[in-house]
Amino acid sequence: xxxxVALSLTEAFAALGTRRGRQDPYPLYEAIRAHGDLARxxxxxxxxxxxxxxxxxxxxxxxxxxxxxAYDAAYPAWRSHSxxxxxxxxxxxxxxxxxxxxxxxxxxxxTPPRVRxxxxxxxxxxxRLLDRMTRLAAAGEPVDVIAxxxxxxxxxxxxxxxxxxxxxxxxFRETASAIAVATDGFSDPSAxxxxxxxxxxxxxxxxxxxxxxxxxxxxxxxTTLTAAHDGEPRRLSxxxxxxxxMVLLTAGFETTSFLIGHGVMIALDHAPYARRLxxxxxxxxxxxxxxxxxxxxxxxxxxxxxxxxELLGTAVPRGTxxxxxxxxxxxDPLRFTAPDRFDPARGGSPGPLSFGAGPHxxxxxxxxxxxxxxxxxxxxxxxxxxxxxxxxxxxDRWVVRGLDTYPLVLGA
Numbered sequence: 001x002x003x004x005v006a007l008s009l010t011e012a013f014a015a016l017g018t019r020r021g022r023q024d025p026y027p028l029y030e031a032i033r034a035h036g037d038l039a040r041x042x043x044x045x046x047x048x049x050x051x052x053x054x055x056x057x058x059x060x061x062x063x064x065x066x067x068x069x070a071y072d073a074a075y076p077a078w079r080s081h082s083x084x085x086x087x088x089x090x091x092x093x094x095x096x097x098x099x100x101x102x103x104x105x106x107x108x109x110x111t112p113p114r115v116r117x118x119x120x121x122x123x124x125x126x127x128r129l130l131d132r133m134t135r136l137a138a139a140g141e142p143v144d145v146i147a148x149x150x151x152x153x154x155x156x157x158x159x160x161x162x163x164x165x166x167x168x169x170x171x172f173r174e175t176a177s178a179i180a181v182a183t184d185g186f187s188d189p190s191a192x193x194x195x196x197x198x199x200x201x202x203x204x205x206x207x208x209x210x211x212x213x214x215x216x217x218x219x220x221x222x223t224t225l226t227a228a229h230d231g232e233p234r235r236l237s238x239x240x241x242x243x244x245x246m247v248l249l250t251a252g253f254e255t256t257s258f259l260i261g262h263g264v265m266i267a268l269d270h271a272p273y274a275r276r277l278x279x280x281x282x283x284x285x286x287x288x289x290x291x292x293x294x295x296x297x298x299x300x301x302x303x304x305x306x307x308x309x310e311l312l313g314t315a316v317p318r319g320t321x322x323x324x325x326x327x328x329x330x331x332d333p334l335r336f337t338a339p340d341r342f343d344p345a346r347g348g349s350p351g352p353l354s355f356g357a358g359p360h361x362x363x364x365x366x367x368x369x370x371x372x373x374x375x376x377x378x379x380x381x382x383x384x385x386x387x388x389x390x391x392x393x394x395x396d397r398w399v400v401r402g403l404d405t406y407p408l409v410l411g412a
Contacts, residue, residue: 006031006034007028007031009032009035009039009041009047010041011031012028012031012032013032013041013047015028016028016398019396022394022396022397022398022401023394025299025327025398025401026327026328026331026340029049029325029327029328029331030328032047032049032325032328033049033050033328033332037049037050037052037053037312037332037334038050038053038311038312038314041323044317044319044320044321045320045321045322045323046311046314046316046320046321046322046323047322047323047325048311048322048323048324048325048329049325049328049329049332050312050329050332050334051329051330051332051334051335051336051350051353052312052332052334052335053311053312053329054324054325054326054329054353055329055350055353055357056311056312057303057311057322057324058301058303058324058353058356058357058358058360059357059358060303060309060311060358061359062305062306062307062308062309063303063304063305063306063309063316063322064095064303064304064305064306065092065093065094065095065099065301065302065303065360066093066302066303066304067088067093067094067095068088068093070304070321071084071088074321081182081192081195081196082196082199082200082203083179083182083192083195083196083198083199084182084192085239085243086179086199086203086239086242086243086246086247087182087183087243087246087247088243089237089239089240089242089243089244090102090240090243090244090246090247091103091106091244091247091363092247092251092360095306099359099360100359101235102236102240102244103363105224105225105228105235105236105244106221106224106225106244106248106363107363108224109161109221109224110363110364110366110367112366115366115367115370116370118157118160118161118367118370119370119374121157121160122153122157122370122371122374122375123374123378125153125156125157125160126149126153126374126375126378126379127378129148129149129152129153129156130149130378130379130382130383132148133145133148133149133383133410134382134410136148137409137410142389142390142407142408142409143407143408143410144405144406144407144408145261145264145379145406145407145408146257146261146403146404146405146406147405149260149375149379150257150258150260150261150264150375150403150406151173151253151257152169152170152173153256153257153260153371153375154252154253154254154256154257154260154368154371155169155172155173155176155249155252155253155257156169157252157253157256157367157371158248158249158252158253158364158367159172159249160220161220161221161248161252161367162220162221162222162245162248162249162252163209163213163218163220163221163222163223164209164222164249168205172249172253173253175198175201175202176198176202176246176249176250176253176254177250177254178194178195178197178198179195179198179199179202179246179250180195180250180254180397180400181194181195181397182195182199183399183400199246202246202249203242203246206241206242206245206246209222210222210226210229210241213226214226214230221248222245225241225244225245226241228241229241248364251362251364252364252367254297254400254402255297255298255362255368255400255402256297256364256367256368256371256372257402258297258400258401258402258403259288259291259292259297259368259371259372259402260371260372260375260376261392261402261403261406262291262295262297262402262403263287263288263291263372263375263376264376264379264386264406264408265295265392265403265406266291266294266295266342267376267380268386268387268388268408270342273287273344274380274386277376277377277380277381278377278380278381278384281377281381283344283377284372284373284374284376284377285373286344286345286347287344287376288369288372288373288376289344289347289351289352290342290343290344290346291372292330292352292354292355293330293331293336293351293352293354294330294331294342296326296327296330296352296354297354297400297401297402298326298327298354298355298356298399298400298401299325299326299327299398299399299400299401300323300324300325300326300327300398300399301324301326301356301399302321302322302323302324303321303322303324304319304320304321304322305317305318305319305320305321305322306318326353326354326356327354327401329353330352330353330354335350355368383408383410383411384411385409385410385411386408386409386410386411387408387409387411388406388407388408388409389407389408389409390407392405392406393405393406
C-alpha cells in the first residue's frame with residue numbers, strides 16, 4: 001500500500017491539482033480513503049473511493065452524468081466553449097432517452113462479433129507499426145513507444161471503424177489529445193481555449209467528411225451516423241453528430257493508448273511477465289485485466305443526484321455532486337488482496353471498474369481489450385531485448401491518465 005498521507009480532503013484535492021500530485025496520485029487516494037469510502041467534501045459534495053460504493057453509484061439510475069443541466073448550475077459560462085458543447089452533445093454527457101438514442105446509433109459497431117472481426121485488422125496494423133519502429137531504430141536512436149506504437153495503433157483502428165482517412169491519423173491524435181483536456185476540469189483556462197481551437201478545427205474537418213459520405217456512402221460508422229443525421233425523422237442533430245464523432249475518436253484512441261503504454265511499462269519492470277507475453281500470447285488476457293485494475297487509463301468520473309437516493313446507508317440528497325475515483329476503488333483493500341501488487345493471477349471477481357458500470361459502461365471496452373491483447377505480445381515478441389532508455393513520463397492529466405513519452409531501445 002502507498003503510505004497514506006495525513007491530509008484533509010481539501011488538502012488532498014489541492015495536491016491532486018498540482019503536477020507533482022498527478023504524477024503519482026495513489027498516496028493521495030489513500031489519504032482521501034482515510035476519511036471513509038464515502039466522504040463528505042463540503043455541502044452537497046461527496047467523494048467515493050470504496051469499490052462497493054463506486055459500483056453502486058455507477059449503476060444507480062438516480063445518479064446522472066453531468067449533462068447540460070448540471071453544467072448550467074456548476075459552470076454557467078460553459079456554452080462559450082466549443083469543446084464543452086461538443087462533449088455535452090455526446091452520449092458521454094447525456095442521460096435517459098437521449099443517452100440511449102445516441103448510444104444505439106453507434107453501438108452496432110462495437111458488438112462482440114464486429115469486434116472479433118477486427119482482430120485481423122488490428123494484427124495487420126500492429127505489424128506495420130512494428131516494421132516502422134524497426135526502420136526508425138536503424139539509425140541507433142531510441143524509439144518512443146507511445147508516439148510510434150501505443151498511440152498510432154488505436155487511432156488507426158478507430159479511424160478504420162469510423163471511416164477516416166489513414167493519412168490524417170497523426171493529426172487526429174494531436175487534435176483529439178488537445179480536446180480531451182476539456183474533460184479534466186476548468187483549472188487551466190489556456191488549456192481549455194486550446195481545446196476549443198482544436199474542436200473548431202475538428203468540426204470543420206468532420207463537416208467535409210460528412211459531406212463526402214453523403215455523396216459516396218461506405219461500410220463504416222461515419223456513413224451510418226450521417227444517414228441518421230440526414231434521415232426522417234432526424235435521429236441526430238448536427239451538434240450531436242459532431243459531439244458523437246469527437247467522443248468516438250478521442251475515447252477510441254487515448255484510453256487504449258494509455259492501456260498499451262502501461263502494459264509495456266509494467267512488462268519491462270517485471271521480466272517474468274514480459275517473457276510470458278512473448279511465449280504465451282493467451283497470457284495477455286489476464287495481464288490486460290490486471291493493467292485495467294492496477295493502472296487504469298480513466299481515474300475519475302462524476303455523477304450528480306437527480307433525485308434523493310442513498311449509497312450504502314449514506315443519504316445522497318437531490319443535487320449532490322459525487323466524485324467517483326475509480327482508480328482508488330480498483331485498489332480497495334476490502335475487495336482486493338494486496339491491492340498495490342500487480343498480480344495477473346488474481347483473476348476472478350470483482351472485476352475492475354476501469355470502464356465504468358451500468359448504462360454508461362464504455363462502449364469501446366471490448367475493442368480496447370482486443371487491441372491491448374494483440375499489441376503487447378506482438379511488440380515483445382518482435383523485440384525480445386526491448387529496454388527503456390529513459391524513465392517513462394506521465395502526461396500532466398488526472399481524469400484520463402497515461403504515459404506521454406517512453407523512449408525504448410529495441411535491441412538487436
